[in-house]
Amino acid sequence: MKSGVAWIHARVSLRGMRALKRSLGVLLFLLLWEVGAYLIKLKNPQFHSNIFPSIAYIFTESLTGIATFATVDLVRTQQSSVVLALIVLAQNSVVTLTRLLGGSFIGIGVGIMIGIGIGISKLFRRLFGPLLNVVRTVPLLALIPLFLVWFGGAEIGIYLYIIFGLAMFMLVYTANAVQNVQPIYIEFAKTLGASKGQVFRTVILPAIVPELAGGTRVCLGIAWGITLAGEYLAAQDGLGRILIWSQIYMFAGRMVIIVLLFMMYAILINTVVLRLKEYAAGWMP
Amino acid sequence: MIGGAWLELRSKVISLLWGAGGIALFVVFWWAISVAIGRERLPPPPEVIRQLYEIFIGSPMLASRGGVGTVVPHLVNSVAKYLVGVVVGVTLGIGLGLLMKCSATVHDIVIIPVEGIRTVPALAFTPFLLLWFGPTALAVVFLVIIYISLMLVISTVNAIDNVPRIYLEFAKTLGTTERQLFRSVVLPAILPELRGGIRVAISRSWGLVIVAELMGSPLGLGKALTVVTPYFAISTIIALIIVTTALANITDICFLVATRRISRWAPQYEEH
Numbered sequence: 204m205k206s207g208v209a210w211i212h213a214r215v216s217l218r219g220m221r222a223l224k225r226s227l228g229v230l231l232f233l234l235l236w237e238v239g240a241y242l243i244k245l246k247n248p249q250f251h252s253n254i255f256p257s258i259a260y261i262f263t264e265s266l267t268g269i270a271t272f273a274t275v276d277l278v279r280t281q282q283s284s285v286v287l288a289l290i291v292l293a294q295n296s297v298v299t300l301t302r303l304l305g306g307s308f309i310g311i312g313v314g315i316m317i318g319i320g321i322g323i324s325k326l327f328r329r330l331f332g333p334l335l336n337v338v339r340t341v342p343l344l345a346l347i348p349l350f351l352v353w354f355g356g357a358e359i360g361i362y363l364y365i366i367f368g369l370a371m372f373m374l375v376y377t378a379n380a381v382q383n384v385q386p387i388y389i390e391f392a393k394t395l396g397a398s399k400g401q402v403f404r405t406v407i408l409p410a411i412v413p414e415l416a417g418g419t420r421v422c423l424g425i426a427w428g429i430t431l432a433g434e435y436l437a438a439q440d441g442l443g444r445i446l447i448w449s450q451i452y453m454f455a456g457r458m459v460i461i462v463l464l465f466m467m468y469a470i471l472i473n474t475v476v477l478r479l480k481e482y483a484a485g486w487m488p
Numbered sequence: 489m490i491g492g493a494w495l496e497l498r499s500k501v502i503s504l505l506w507g508a509g510g511i512a513l514f515v516v517f518w519w520a521i522s523v524a525i526g527r528e529r530l531p532p533p534p535e536v537i538r539q540l541y542e543i544f545i546g547s548p549m550l551a552s553r554g555g556v557g558t559v560v561p562h563l564v565n566s567v568a569k570y571l572v573g574v575v576v577g578v579t580l581g582i583g584l585g586l587l588m589k590c591s592a593t594v595h596d597i598v599i600i601p602v603e604g605i606r607t608v609p610a611l612a613f614t615p616f617l618l619l620w621f622g623p624t625a626l627a628v629v630f631l632v633i634i635y636i637s638l639m640l641v642i643s644t645v646n647a648i649d650n651v652p653r654i655y656l657e658f659a660k661t662l663g664t665t666e667r668q669l670f671r672s673v674v675l676p677a678i679l680p681e682l683r684g685g686i687r688v689a690i691s692r693s694w695g696l697v698i699v700a701e702l703m704g705s706p707l708g709l710g711k712a713l714t715v716v717t718p719y720f721a722i723s724t725i726i727a728l729i730i731v732t733t734a735l736a737n738i739t740d741i742c743f744l745v746a747t748r749r750i751s752r753w754a755p756q757y758e759e760h
Contacts, residue, residue: 224596232601254619333507334514340740341733344611344695347702348713348725353529428609432699435611447703450615458619462612469607 233258256456265456272445292442296464299430299441304472306362307426310369311419317370318377319411323403328378339375343368343425344432356437361430368429369422376421380414381407416480423472427465531723539727543712549719556707559731565707567735569625570697573632574690581637581689582682585644590670595645602641610635614700623704631700632693643685647678680751687743694736709735 237257244251252260267284273291321327321335346364354360384407392406434443442461449457515533522532531539539547543559556562588595613634617627651674659673701710709732716724 221596224593225600228597228600231597329503329506330510330513332510334510337511340691340737341729342692342695342698342736344699345709345713345729345732347699348717349722349729352717352720352722352725424609428611431609431611435614435699435703446612446615450619453619455616455619458615462608465608465612466604473607 250453252456253453254455256459261456261459265454265460268454269445269457269460272448291445292460292464295440295442295445296468299434299443300468302358302361302365302433302441303423303426303430306365306430307369307423309362310366310426311373311422313366314370314373314422315377315415318374319381319407321374322378322381323407335371335374339371343371343429347432347436350433351437356439361433361438364433365426365429369426372425373415373418373422376418377411377415380411380418383414384410413480416476420473420476420480423476424469427469528720529722531726535723536726536730539721539723540730543724543727543731547724549716549721549724559709559712559728562707562709562712563731563735565625566697566701566709569628569701569708570632570693570739573629573697574636574693576629577633577636577693578640578686578690580633581640582644584637585641585648588641588645589648602638606638606642610638610696611699614703617700618704623706625705625707628697628700628705628708631696635696636689636693639689640682640685643682643689644678647681647685648674650681651677683747683750687740690743691736691740694732694739698732 240255240257243255266288270284270287350360350364388406392402431443434441435447438444446461522530546557621627698710701708705711
């Protein structure tokens with residue numbers, strides 16, 4: 204076996220070798236999945252597809268099964284289940300993504316503004332610093348029942364929740380970033396005669412952009428979890444709701460499809476944020 | 489007192505007073521809003537404090553709908569799930585991370601599934617766990633394990649990558665073997681960074697425990713929340729949230745104190 208590997212090593216380039224191993228990882232995962240599905244099938248012949256479906260089942264039955272989430276008028280216009288299912292997925296994706304991105308945008312914006320305020324103003328820091336430190340430690344997901352009772356399942360509740368959570372996080376992050384700006388930059392600008400406003404605009408703001416970009420990436424990760432939690436417990440539509448109702452009726456295949464969609468969206472959004480960061484923070488050496 | 493120590497004490501007391509002022513402002517603000525929009529929508533602080541007291545000594549509301557009389561069994565149950573999940577998750581995560589760094593093959597095979605699963609928020613797995621394990625404690629524990637191990641695998645790999653090369657090369661000039669290198673250079677070098685990563689992971693796990701319990705669990709703080717929510721008893725909900733926050737802070741402080749020795753050697757400043 205060892206000489207065999209060495210033989211392969213000698214003939215395939217190193218990059219090729221690593222690519223091979225990487226795809227091996229994915230294949231291994233899929234293989235394990237199929238084995239698992241098979242074992243469950245043996246153990247539970249009646250419901251196996253509901254608990255742990257095989258990959259083929261997921262992409263046929265479960266996909267068309269999602270069509271059951273279509274609204275009544277939609278069902279009238281479409282005959283094909285697959286198309287219906289895809290439309291359902293698209294519609295709900297839009298809903299979930301709007302919540303996610305809209306809430307994130309506002310939440311991060313609010314957080315940055317307050318964070319800058321706290322970073323700059325010593326008075327603010329002394330007065331509200333400890334308070335914010337305490338509020339920050341509240342586990343975000345534990346606040347869901349509170350928002351649930353306050354807003355019911357209303358859209359505004361979900362949005363406010365996302366905004367609150369992200370603002371809290373971004374606030375601390377931004378305040379930190381502002382305070383971490385190298386004093387030498389600020390002093391240098393002042394020796395050139397910059398006013399406070401100018402210092403803020405031309406030194407502090409650009410200097411914190413890279414850190415804020417990093418914070419934004421983390422925020423988006425958090426926002427996913429928050430949006431999902433909100434959809435699990437309250438929402439009338441969206442991918443999270445499909446996920447939870449599929450679980451209640453025990454359709455694991457549909458759940459897998461939704462999770463795959465999540466993966467896709469998360470990777471997409473991450474890539475976009477990375478590109479934006481490269482563009483905005485290009486000045487950093 | 490010597491002049492320097494006195495000044496230090498004075499400044500600490502002053503910042504304490506400022507902070508207390510901020511908190512007092514918050515409480516006043518809360519009270520004002522409570523009066524303005526009505527007690528049902530936002531209970532005033534005294535009511536919340538009263539509920540905080542009641543849930544510990546015995547509350548009929550908690551006892552109804554399948555709950556138990558006080559919050560204590562729920563509390564203990566949640567803490568137990570949390571601790572088991574955290575211990576197993578941390579061990580698994582760091583172990584797998586170390587393994588990945590020891591063997592390039594393992595690294596290349598495992599990296600894509602791990603990174604792929606990591607893109608999905610941990611909550612997305614809760615329905616699967618509920619489906620496979622039912623509304624039991626096992627589902628909650630597994631959720632924590634999955635989340636923490638995924639976080640820490642990447643953390644560990646990154647930490648090992650970040651060990652300054654100079655440490656490794658210096659040790660090699662002294663003639664260390666691979667094993668000694670690992671044990672006496674790499675491991676101590678990654679501990680401070682790992683400490684930070686573990687701290688973040690375990691604090692976020694509390695939220696996961698609560699939500700997973702909300703979605704289905706016979707016992708636990710999340711379950712207590714589901715019992716109370718239909719009554720719109722906001723003061724009790726807030727009280728339970730305060731209990732959860734206190735627990736999260738306690739575990740955080742315990743972790744920090746227990747691992748304080750780890751960061752002692754590190755030259756960089758330690759943010760507490």
